[in-house]
Amino acid sequence: MDLESFTTLSIVLAMIHTLGLFTAVDAIMTARTSQGAIAWALLLIFVPYLTLPFYWIFGRSKFKGYVNTRRVRSRNIKDNTQTFRVVDVSVVADFSDRPDLLVLERLADFPYTHSNDIRLLVNGQATFDAIYDAIEEAKEYVMLQTYIFRDDGVGQRFVELLTRKAKEGITVYFLYDEIGSYQLSRTFLNDMRESGIQIHAFHTTRGKGNRFQLNFRNHRKIVVVDGQFAAVGGLNFGDEYMGLSKRFGAWRDTHLAIRGPAVQALQWSFLEDWYWASAETPHVNWDEAPVENAENTAIVVPMGPADTVETCGLFFVHAINSAEKRIWIASPYFVPDKQVICALQLAALRGCDVRIMLPERPDHLLVYLSSFHFIHETAIADRIAFYRYQPGFLHQKVLLVDDKFASVGTANLDNRSFRLNFEIMVAIFSEPFAKSVEEMLLADFEKCRKVDPNEILHRSFWFRLGVSGSRLMSPVQ
Structure with a gap:
């Protein structure tokens, strides 16, 4: 390599590292969690060549403007x-x-x-x-x-x-x-x-x-x-x-x-x-x-990444925390954050009938694999029941709390809905409507198999490795 080429390459590398440093500061200032801030900052500083494009695509937590x-x-x-x-x-x-x-x-x-x-x-x-x-x-x-x-x-x-x-x-x-x-x-x-x-x-x-x-x-x-x-x-x-x-x-x-x-x-x-x-x-x-x-x-609840608070996550946490007798949720994906996991566990410990209905067949492999980890993490003995819907694909987003509150809309039980997507849910307070949702979900449960929360432990090493790797991508799933 001649001197001119070496000088040009040095300038380009210096510019990339400088851009990585400034972007790392942005990550530290805006990342949702301390773990995310540390991970982005270290990668942007030490491996900016690969990390910068990923941060520009996936790094933002708020929708600007x-x-x-x-x-x-x-x-x-x-x-x-x-x-x-x-x-x-x-x-x-x-x-x-x-x-x-x-x-x-x-x-x-x-x-x-x-x-x-x-x-x-x-x-x-x-x-x-x-x-x-x-x-x-x-x-x-x-x-x-x-x-x-x-x-x-x-x-x-x-x-x-x-x-x-x-x-x-x-x-x-x-x-x-x-x-x-x-x-x-x-x-x-x-x-x-x-x-x-x-x-x-x-x-x-x-x-x-x-x-x-x-x-x-x-x-x-x-x-x-x-x-x-x-x-x-x-x-x-x-x-x-x-x-x-x-x-x-x-x-x-x-x-x-x-x-x-x-x-x-x-x-x-x-x-x-x-x-x-x-x-x-x-x-x-x-x-x-x-x-x-x-x-x-x-009440209609719009939610999205332009909100001043994480409306979708708070909606689910509040609904789960308000349950006195039961909380039934149907969702195509189960990649909850820690707050939702804790809310579900507390509901189960209060004696609520906690049921989560998910599809048996995946439409997105990473999300499907991640669900095995989060089912295992969320389960408390037999206090939380997970079900896999058998025929075709289950895509509904339905929530039933006790006997008077039900909600239907577009939000899934995953990080993408909690923080990255514009979603909307309609919450209905009506005993007759809640009864109709109960009857609908009971018919769906009849078409499900009950999941052993520990079934991941009986899978092959490579499957468990895939689940663990997929879990690392849960913030953008």
């Missing part, structure tokens, strides 16, 4: 929703004497509302039929937000419907996550735009500090029609959610169909995300429309 955009650009709808949030007390459920319930209201920044008609939608056929019928009846606008949208049979059915409604003069807003829906072609998206559909990607890499961040996702699935109907839950739009996947076959999922004041909170959540993606202010209906004789009191 979203809060400021929300504050500056959403004043118009904030003014409109003051009626919903503060003035119109006719639809607001007053829990001022229940500090345990006020926790969720303060987390959500939305009030509880009563007079909601909320219906469980079990699996793809019921969900897509309900959404299709609601869109068919749209008079003013349709808002559709999803993590995954496929250009397949299910996707084309809804594109044809949305295109027809747009031609009828209905305003159609379509928001998708560009990472979850990465398979959508430019031609497909352009065709939708040309048909009159207003379509935007969420743009998780938009904004200062997010340029290289591929780790944040908008995992919400929301449909709002005319501000009067909303659907939310675990189903994206694709053939696999109808049980047509060659890999999984049957697909077990749960959605909600909602009419009543809670629709306004779901509409608000959509509009915040739409602002971030488009900087536009849609004109929408803010009529709360309470449903006569509907007895469901509900």
